Amino acid sequence: MLFLFYTLIVFCIIGSIIAIEARNILASVISAGVVGMGLSILFLFLGAPDIAITQVVVEIIVLIILIRSTVSLDNTAITKHRDTFAILSSLIFFGLFLVFAFMAFQGLPKFGEPLMSVSSQYLQNSVSETGASNIVMGILLDYRAYDTLGEATVIFTAILSAFVVLRAKGKKKREERDKIRVGIPGKDDLPETVAEIDEESESVSNI
Amino acid sequence: MEGMTFIVKTITRLLIAVIFSFGIYITVYGHLTPGGGFAGGIMLACGLILLTLAFGKKTALGKLSDFWASLLDNLGAFTFWSIAMLGYVGGYFFFNFLEKSDPFQIFSSGTVLVNNLAIAIKVFASIFAVFLALTIFGRFVSGLISTEDEE
Numbered sequence: 001m002l003f004l005f006y007t008l009i010v011f012c013i014i015g016s017i018i019a020i021e022a023r024n025i026l027a028s029v030i031s032a033g034v035v036g037m038g039l040s041i042l043f044l045f046l047g048a049p050d051i052a053i054t055q056v057v058v059e060i061i062v063l064i065i066l067i068r069s070t071v072s073l074d075n076t077a078i079t080k081h082r083d084t085f086a087i088l089s090s091l092i093f094f095g096l097f098l099v100f101a102f103m104a105f106q107g108l109p110k111f112g113e114p115l116m117s118v119s120s121q122y123l124q125n126s127v128s129e130t131g132a133s134n135i136v137m138g139i140l141l142d143y144r145a146y147d148t149l150g151e152a153t154v155i156f157t158a159i160l161s162a163f164v165v166l167r168a169k170g171k172k173k174r175e176e177r178d179k180i181r182v183g184i185p186g187k188d189d190l191p192e193t194v195a196e197i198d199e200e201s202e203s204v205s206n207i
Numbered sequence: 208m209e210g211m212t213f214i215v216k217t218i219t220r221l222l223i224a225v226i227f228s229f230g231i232y233i234t235v236y237g238h239l240t241p242g243g244g245f246a247g248g249i250m251l252a253c254g255l256i257l258l259t260l261a262f263g264k265k266t267a268l269g270k271l272s273d274f275w276a277s278l279l280d281n282l283g284a285f286t287f288w289s290i291a292m293l294g295y296v297g298g299y300f301f302f303n304f305l306e307k308s309d310p311f312q313i314f315s316s317g318t319v320l321v322n323n324l325a326i327a328i329k330v331f332a333s334i335f336a337v338f339l340a341l342t343i344f345g346r347f348v349s350g351l352i353s354t355e356d357e358e
Contacts, residue, residue, distance in 0.1 A: 049241035053233070057249045061334060064256060069341045131307035131316035132238035140243070141322045145301040148322070149291060152329060156284050159333040163277060166340040 004045060012038045025070045033063040050136045209263035219261040226254040234327040238316045244323035248330030255335050264343055276336040283329025290318055290325065 012035045019031040036059030043052040109115045122139055132138035140148055210216065234247030259267035271279075294302030305317035314320065 050243065050246075053242055054246045054249075057246050057253065061249055061253055061256070064253075064260075065338055065341055068260075068338070127310050130303065130319060131310060132319045133310040133315070134238050134240060134243075136241070137238045137243055137319055137323070138316070141238075141319045142301070142303055142316075145291065145322065148326070149287065149301075152284055152287055152326065155330065155333050156280065159277070159280055159336050162337055162340045163273075 001045070005042065008038050008042045008045075012042075026067065029063065029066045029070060032066075033059055036062070050134075209265065211261050215261050219257055223254055223258060226257070227251060230254065230327075230331075234323055235313070235320070237323040238319045239311060239313070244326030245330055247323075248327040249334055251327065251331040252334035252338070255331075256338050259338070268339075271332075271335060273336060273339050276332045276339065279332035280329055280336060283325050283327075283332065286325040287322060287329065290321055294318075 015031045015035040015038065019028040019035065022028040022031065036055060040052045040055035040059065043049075043055055122143065123135065126135045126138045126143075127133060130138035130142040132142070230247045230250030230253075232247075233242035233250060234244055237243035237247065255267060255271060258270065291301045294300050294304055296302070297304040301318075303317040303319075305321075307317050308315050310316075
């Protein structure tokens, strides 16, 4: 069993390295999806089917949305050369992080032996107190429903801001529509100086 | 022709009911089996996104327009919050005020089922709204989704 875990973890690490290093955006999106699938299999073997189901479904939807929004972009390949200083500094800081993480994780309890007694309380009383035979749901929507409310608020705020930023039609009237449309404008569409922008708005308002 | 090829359309027509019923099953049985409102809602959104990709944006927006998607999103969040506030009837925020019966029954866990339904509606509408915002709004429009109201 432990061998399977290590294989899957190495698989996920290789997938994420490919996702970072690939020059094509589509290829890196697909390898990020591979990492998520490996993670969901890992959750399944660790005995957490709830998280495995959610991981699979979220991974699929993220893959679809990312592919749909990257495929239609013109510039999908990175042409810039790499910065040596950035790579060196990130490697040094990553090494420092690994050293300190190793020192910090020495003090954690062993895997599967929790230090706290709260979880055993949940396991004993969940079915009689909440009535939900799926203990995960009982904790998520009864004992810890405040957390779920916070998560719902996060999603709500994200959708609200996406709708405000990405909407197709502005709240202005049709005649005074900006020349720059929502999205990534082409080079010819952009006015070059401030004076030009003023000129345009004046001519629009004159009409 | 709007949308994808004939093969994709036929397969979608066969599969769409299965996807939707599985999403509803995962939501409603969330307190008995693995799953829950979040996963079920994303499955429902997946079904609608499949409909958008296969049949074009006109069909999918006819089923659920962006206005109704944002309205459902608000409605789900509001329902969840009002169930939490109704807990003050019994004493405190998020009090499980509905009657609890034997475990392994559908109506066995009081507010957990209603909360699951509210979260499913909310996640379904909001994920579909994100998909609309990222692909149909603005300039991210390609051949698969028709562009007839571009000027």
